[in-house]
Amino acid sequence: MSGRYAFFKGRIVPIEEAVISVRTHAFNYGTGVFEGIRAYWNEEEQQLFIFRPREHYERLLASARMLLMSFPYTPDDLTRITVELLQKEGYREDVYIRPIAYKADEVIGVRLHNLKEELTIWTTPFGHYIEREAAHVMVSSWRRINDNAIPARSKITGAYVNSALAKSEAMLNGFDEAIVLTEDGHVAEGSAENLFIIRNGVLITPPVTDEILEGITRRTLIELAHNELGIPTVERHIDRTELYYADEMFLCGTGVQLVPVVSVDRRPVGNGEIGPITRRLHDLYFDVVRGKVPKYRGWCVPVYVP
Ligand code: PMP
Incomplete structure (x- = not known):
């Protein structure tokens, strides 16, 4: 089961509203950058903790600069948005957080310049990536x-x-x-x-x-x-x-x-x-x-x- 909300076009919306066109540049040419962040449920404290989100968002913004994208957000802003998103979801289990920054224009043309960018964040409960212990x-x-x-x-x-x-x-x-x-x-x-x-x-x-x-x-x-x-x-x-x-x-x-x-x-x-x-x-x-x-x-x- 995936999360019920996403951060999309500057606000938190129901996940059904967080959709992009088949014409989106990033879908056609792979011109996006992303992160994978985890949040862990602490049973004793009945508390969810996001692990090193600022470091992940610093890397996301650095990857974005590489693709000639710039955003008005700082790593702290993105961390606050993520906290808000997780609060709204109300998870009481381990979670994976997926921010993606992408070239959002609906145009033909392989390039990085003169394109506008968007940033979305979605989340999902998540266990093991490799099922085996070793x-x-x-x-x-x-x-x-x-x-x-x-x-x-x-x-x-x-x-x-x-x-x-x-x-x-x-x-x-x-x-x-x-x-x-x-x-x-x-x-x-x-x-x-x-x-x-x-x-x-x-x-x-x-x-x-x-x-x-x-x-x-x-x-x-x-x-x-x-x-x-x-x-x-x-x-x-x-x-x-x-x-x-x-x-x-x-x-x-x-x-x-x-x-x-x-x-x-x-x-x-x-x-x-x-x-x-x-x-x-x-x-x-x-x-x-x-x-x-x-x-x-x-x-x-x-x-x-x-
Ligand atoms: N290498 C690659 C290719 C990856 O995709 C990841 C996962 N993000 C890592 C290494 C590990 O990076 P991190 O510890 O920052 O998740």
Whole structure:
């Protein structure tokens, strides 16, 4: 069941009214940018918390600038609108929030300039993105889009065809998720997640210059691993074959949250079970996002549900 309302053309309207024409530029050419944000229900406090919405809206506005869009909203404005939307919905469960900024003109012509933009936000209750507790993944035959083709650090709707090609290839071959390599053969990320491996007690993740989305979960986990577990993260190129040598591995992102990877290309990661560092980070992450760790409460924006 999806939400009953959306923020559309500057106000909150019933979801049935939030519709666009088949002629919309973004529908025809993929000229939109989007975000995925989660809000978590905290059962003990009977309270919904949005996780790091300002960071997501900063990234949305940066992606929008990339496509020559500008909006009168600040990240704080968009956070307030999201709180209002969630309040109106009255959710008492975990929720996914989907803001999209898009080229709204109904015209023929591939371009980014001289077009007007709109911004919409819709929400839906949401559980797991990958159903399993731990994932079996394959290295995709599709390469990650290059920064000089479609920048991976911008979250552009059209660019997700690259992700969809990789994801479907993996799933139709019996895997849960795809790992995509850069054009020069380094590990970039999952189809819609960042990736970490653990070797000799150290977290390793590709640098932001390796065609990845600059993930907010990635940043969160680097900080939590450092502060709470005393585990450093090295941001460097990862060779494909290092995936087969890793002691532990996991995917992370707003949608997937933190999912351990237990095999790559049918080779077990470590002993083929969820590793101890991955498990500790996983448990810590879920406590933090639900607002259960006072030190990180600042990342969680409360929604007062009547
Ligand atoms: N990479 C890609 C391609 C993604 O779509 C996502 C999901 N937004 C991520 C990484 C993870 O980013 P975040 O942690 O900010 O959700």
